[in-house]
Amino acid sequence: MLRIVCIILFSLLAVSCKTTSLDTARQANQHSYPVTSLKNSSWNVPSVASRGLMDYPKLTFTFKETEISGFSGCNQFRGSYTVLDSRLEIDELITTRKLCSKVVMFQEYLLLNELKKTLVLSMTDNRVIQLTNNTGEVTILSMQ
Numbered sequence: 139m140l141r142i143v144c145i146i147l148f149s150l151l152a153v154s155c156k157t158t159s160l161d162t163a164r165q166a167n168q169h170s171y172p173v174t175s176l177k178n179s180s181w182n183v184p185s186v187a188s189r190g191l192m193d194y195p196k197l198t199f200t201f202k203e204t205e206i207s208g209f210s211g212c213n214q215f216r217g218s219y220t221v222l223d224s225r226l227e228i229d230e231l232i233t234t235r236k237l238c239s240k241v242v243m244f245q246e247y248l249l250l251n252e253l254k255k256t257l258v259l260s261m262t263d264n265r266v267i268q269l270t271n272n273t274g275e276v277t278i279l280s281m282q
Contacts, residue, residue: 172224173259173267176201181267181279183208186248188275195242197249199279206231211246212238226257226269252277 183197184190191197199208206228207216217231231253237243257269257277269277 170260170262170268173261174221174224176219176221176226176259176267177203180282182282183249183277184280185276185278186245187252187271187277189248191245192241197245198282210249211242212236213246215250221259224259226259228253249277 179201181199181201183199186197195209195211197209197211199206201219204218204220205216206219207214209215210233213234213236215231215233217229219226219228221227231250233250238246252269252271252275255271257271260268260270262268265281267279269279271277
């Protein structure tokens with residue numbers, strides 16, 4: 139009997155947490171604005187594809203005129219990008235080839251894999267940008 143009660147409580151907790159995060163994402167999207175340029179800006183990456191990240195190492199992006207560069211947790215990367223109709227498209231990235239712990243390498247994989255996709259840009263305020271992929275997962279950029 140205790141086992142059944144624990145399973146029910148756990149299920150309710152899991153459902154309520156999922157609902158809360160979905161509601162938060164919907165509220166954030168209701169108050170967002172399109173982004174038309176990222177030129178000459180630098181960003182920290184606290185979240186990739188709706189997944190939180192470790193605080194260290196800090197993932198970063200820097201956008202120049204047409205070039206993106208950054209740190210993906212273990213390696214540096216760079217490439218070219220375009221923003222058209224609030225959509226970010228990044229050409230193939232060049233990365234260094236260091237090897238780090240499995241956890242750091244997994245975060246790096248998540249980020250670099252996400253950057254291969256076309257991402258819709260929206261700004262929730264002038265210091266936070268959301269990059270939304272075609273499945274609705276959100277990568278957050280916060281201004282440095």
